[in-house]
Amino acid sequence: MKLILTTEVSGLGAPGDVVEVKDGYGRNYLIPRSFAIRWTRGAESQIASIKKARDAREIRDLGTAKEVAGQLGALKVKLKTKAGDSGRLFGSVTTGDIADAVKAAGGPLLDRRRIEIGNPIKSTGSHKVSVKLHPEVSATLDVEVLAN
Known part of the structure; x- marks a missing residue:
């Protein structure tokens, strides 16, 4: 299952990252807790806004x-x-x-x-x-x- 992370998940990635996870993990854990959204071509446009918000909060270097x-x-x-x-x-x-x-x-x-x-x-x-x-x-x- 291909997902876009909306929050940081330790061991998996940061907000805006596109990750491939097992179906059960995504469907039963990540999506219900709003840690991720399903990847679609339309949702790919949201990646830029998620990464922009992450960069604003993150310490640069x-x-x-x-x-x-x-x-x-x-x-x-x-x-x-x-x-x-x-x-x-x-x-x-x-x-x-x-x-x-x-x-x-x-x-x-x-x-x-x-x-x-x-x-x-x-x-x-x-x-x-x-x-x-x-x-x-x-x-x-x-x-x-x-x-x-």
């Missing part, structure tokens, strides 16, 4: 990615959220919360889809978060979660 990684390494991100007396959060910290906290701390604007949280953050304290800036550059960000 390797040098810029390394520079942003340096900025993130030196940044102190503090995130205040509701927590109980034992330090357990009411809910968890999301990638969107982290992206907003980085922006509030004076850091660069990050796409929440580039932020990878290993284990869900459900307690106060210091946590390490990975940010994939470029296919070759990944940065580690220290996030301090405080009780509000």
